[in-house]
Amino acid sequence: MIEVRNISKTFGKNRVLDDISILFEKGKTNLVIGKSGSGKTVLLKSLVGLHEVDKGMILFDERDFTSMNFKQRKSLRKEFGMLFQGAALFDSYTVEENVKYPLDMFTEISYAEKLERVNFCLHRVDMDKTNALYPAELSGGMKKRVGIARAIALNPIYLFCDEPNSGLDPQTAIRIDKLIKNITEEFDITTIVNTHDMNSVMEIGDKVVFIFEGLKCWEGTKHEILKADNRYLNDFVFATNLTKTLKKVQAKKEK
Amino acid sequence: MRLFYHLGRYYILISKVFAKPERYKMYYRQTLRELELQGINSIGIVVIISIFVGAVITIQTNYNIENPLLPRYLIGVGVRDMLLLEFSSTMVALILAGKVGSSISSELGTMRITEQIDALEIMGVNSASFLILPKIIATMLFFPLLTIISLFVGMGGGYLTALITNVSTPQEFIYGLQYGFYPHYFTYALQKMVVFAFLITTISAYHGYYAEGSSLEVGKSSTRAVVQSCIFILMFNLILTKLILD
Numbered sequence A: 001m002i003e004v005r006n007i008s009k010t011f012g013k014n015r016v017l018d019d020i021s022i023l024f025e026k027g028k029t030n031l032v033i034g035k036s037g038s039g040k041t042v043l044l045k046s047l048v049g050l051h052e053v054d055k056g057m058i059l060f061d062e063r064d065f066t067s068m069n070f071k072q073r074k075s076l077r078k079e080f081g082m083l084f085q086g087a088a089l090f091d092s093y094t095v096e097e098n099v100k101y102p103l104d105m106f107t108e109i110s111y112a113e114k115l116e117r118v119n120f121c122l123h124r125v126d127m128d129k130t131n132a133l134y135p136a137e138l139s140g141g142m143k144k145r146v147g148i149a150r151a152i153a154l155n156p157i158y159l160f161c162d163e164p165n166s167g168l169d170p171q172t173a174i175r176i177d178k179l180i181k182n183i184t185e186e187f188d189i190t191t192i193v194n195t196h197d198m199n200s201v202m203e204i205g206d207k208v209v210f211i212f213e214g215l216k217c218w219e220g221t222k223h224e225i226l227k228a229d230n231r232y233l234n235d236f237v238f239a240t241n242l243t244k245t246l247k248k249v250q251a252k253k254e255k
Numbered sequence B: 001m002r003l004f005y006h007l008g009r010y011y012i013l014i015s016k017v018f019a020k021p022e023r024y025k026m027y028y029r030q031t032l033r034e035l036e037l038q039g040i041n042s043i044g045i046v047v048i049i050s051i052f053v054g055a056v057i058t059i060q061t062n063y064n065i066e067n068p069l070l071p072r073y074l075i076g077v078g079v080r081d082m083l084l085l086e087f088s089s090t091m092v093a094l095i096l097a098g099k100v101g102s103s104i105s106s107e108l109g110t111m112r113i114t115e116q117i118d119a120l121e122i123m124g125v126n127s128a129s130f131l132i133l134p135k136i137i138a139t140m141l142f143f144p145l146l147t148i149i150s151l152f153v154g155m156g157g158g159y160l161t162a163l164i165t166n167v168s169t170p171q172e173f174i175y176g177l178q179y180g181f182y183p184h185y186f187t188y189a190l191q192k193m194v195v196f197a198f199l200i201t202t203i204s205a206y207h208g209y210y211a212e213g214s215s216l217e218v219g220k221s222s223t224r225a226v227v228q229s230c231i232f233i234l235m236f237n238l239i240l241t242k243l244i245l246d
């Protein structure tokens, strides 16, 4: 469980996060949605300490991250797994070395055990037999999947995914979404996913938080989101013709 | 004011770099990689340039001692001392600033803007130390070796030129190379190179590590890295010469 209490973040005069409080629940995929530039990435990076917040508190299962020093943060971060918007695989390492890296750095297990773990993680994301490839040889979707494999290598307790399916075709996108949801439920971890994709919301949104211009504008579940009467949320949710038509059909049915 | 900002941030980066490594084996592996990347891959360019410079110094020294009263072996002396005092340390360092400096800063810059450095930090790795310390160790170990290589190859180039152009006999040239040799010059050259290696690597790493924005910025920061490395090499050349030779 991750609890965010009244955090704010400004860059110069640009107020990106404005007094946001959210409770991200354990064993659920928590979605943060909002249009491009609304502050999703900044929120995620603030949670993990890549940005310092100006005020507010971030608690990881009651442990106050904001008041920790460098060393304490480092040790807490061993419980984090993060998938970046651009996957952020290490260019000079192969797929195998990428996934093995956290194991090399933080575990004492033997090479054979590491390899077994790497292969398990790669299998989990459907990337068997790609061990010897370099990131430059992978497609965007494959990179993201390897990124997920690397993020789960050390059995994280908290998983952060920044737009895991942006720029992917709908089928691959859904596959990655489902993968994240399965991992979350299987290992009972706290997962936060940034997205602006309504498909993902309807697919895996156990809990959804809508960010608008740095404010938390709405929160609820995927079932509630279609019936919500928040204007900004509706503009966001029903931005495409497909969703608009769906809504009309739904309305007709109800009559 | 900007200067103090950069100096402060440089100092913070360096103190992060010299924190205790969390896993020696990984650092060791990374250092070997850097030895190859920054060191062994630079031998070629150092050899080529040194041959030519040795040759040119031979010809130029010959012009300057046309006077029949001056002994021919002075050409050998001139080649040796020029290489030893300036070329094989300072000039080679300037060349390496171009080659190694730009590669370090663009590598780190790319890692920064593609969030690879963030990825390391998130895992709980001290990214500055893991990425930069092996480079510093590798260059400080290997660059002095490049100075020695440059010295010998440069003298070889001079010797060949002396033979081909007949400006002095091989015996005279070799005699000149040995004549009045101060071993102190040799340590002076190596000491300078160790300092230059540190400057090139840390300045370039600084610019790469703190790159922000797009790939355009990475290019710009690597240009800045090379220019500033060169300026600092020349400044420290002056300071070290005063300190060591006086």
Ligand SMILES: Nc1ncnc2c1ncn2[C@@H]1O[C@H](COP(=O)(O)OP(=O)(O)OP(=O)(O)O)[C@@H](O)[C@H]1O
Pocket: A011, A014, A016, A034, A035, A036, A037, A038, A039, A040, A041, A042, A043, A196
């Ligand atoms: N490092 C930074 N320095 C200054 N401003 C920043 C920085 N990072 C983000 N911003 C600003 O914060 C705002 C929110 O950016 P953010 O990246 O969080 O958007 P986002 O919701 O993730 O968008 P997208 O869906 O396009 O990824 C933007 O206005 C951006 O200009």
Ligand SMILES: [Mg+2]
Pocket: A040, A041, A042, A085, A162, A163
């Ligand atoms: Mg984003």
